[in-house]
Amino acid sequence: MDTVLEPTPAATATAPLRSGTPLLQLKGISKRFVQDIDLAGRIANLLGADNRASVVHAVADVDLDIQPGEVIGVVGESGCGKSTLGRVVAGINPPTEGTVRYMGQAIADMNAQERRAWGLGVQMIFQNPMASLNPRMRVLDIVGEAPVVHGLVKSSQKAEYVGALMRQVGLDPDYAQRYPHQFSGGQRQRIGIARALALKPRLIVCDEAVAALDVSIQAQVLNLFLALRREFDLTYLFISHNLGVVGHVSDRVVIMYLGRIVEVAPTETIFSAPNHPYTQALLSELPTLETTRRAYQPIKGELPSPLAPPPGCAFHPRCPKAMARCKVEAPVLRTLQPGHTSACHLNDNPT
Secondary structure, eight states, rough: OOOOOOOTTOOOOOOOOOOOOEEEEEEEEEEEEEOOOHHHHHHHHTTTTOOOOOOEEEEEEEEEEEEETTTEEEETTTSHHHHHHHHTTTTTSSSSSSEEEETTTTGGGGHHHHHHHHHHHHEEESOOOOHOOTSSSSHHHHHHHHHHHSSOOEEEEEHHHHHHHHTTTTTOGGGGOGGGGGGGGHHHHHHHHHHTTTTSEEEEEESSSSTTTTHHHHHHHHHHHHHHHHHHHHOOEEEEEOHHHHHOOSSEEEEEEEEEEEEEEHHHHHHHHEEEEEEEHHTTTSSOOSSOOOOOOOOEEEEEEOOOOSSSSSSTTTTTTGGGGGGGGOOOEEEEEETEOOOOGTTOOOO
């Protein structure tokens, strides 16, 4: 791969990260979306109705440390809150509760320069590349506008800078004058990757970054992520509903269910010795190359609504191992072994 032009001294410098300090730390993060009562609902309330504001509990009390250089996979069904968590990490959605720390410093306590360094240091790649790229802008400006605005490169260097980035993500620099609709889905996703790389981030949030691509193109993009990680020492928060994809790229895997983390472990442990019943159910649905016959048992029921999450353990209505305790008491994440935590009452009552 070609070497991207180095940023000019105008770029914001950040202090070296102290040994052992997480690059990004989430503590007690919750995110709720409130939809107020509309005009019809307010009129109905005047006539005796009991309409109330709707509250979506998207993320609930999440603790997570992201170490420099690692790839963390976040897995769960659609609606489990993983994309919302990614947007909180990227600063797109502020948390309702909790603290986000970048390089050891709370975001809320940062001054303007420190917030700028955080904003540049954490970038996001979105699921739908056609929706996330401005259809009225050429690739030259999609990728090159932000580095120029933030002083990372001079305006006179933009074309050369963008060309080098396009080569790094596997695109012909001659295509820089084209519009997004003139590219295939895989090429558009590579443009999104180049746009994220343009700001010299330390952490990239990949939100279902390969879900909309054909399987053969998925493999190419995943290999590109791994190559860029090695070249630029990048850290990834890789969000996906596909455990197979996450297993290919991740060092650690976070399993989410209805806004909560239910299990965290190294990738090898998740696949070889999953603890939480939900993780076990997800793995049982993965296709394998084994020739032995096995009974396919999908997870029963549907994901409960985040508008009214069930009491106790959120997974108990669908869990084949649920006990009476699960219906009234929410389990806490317990350490099973170093680096492996799980939130299940079975860990308290192994029998």
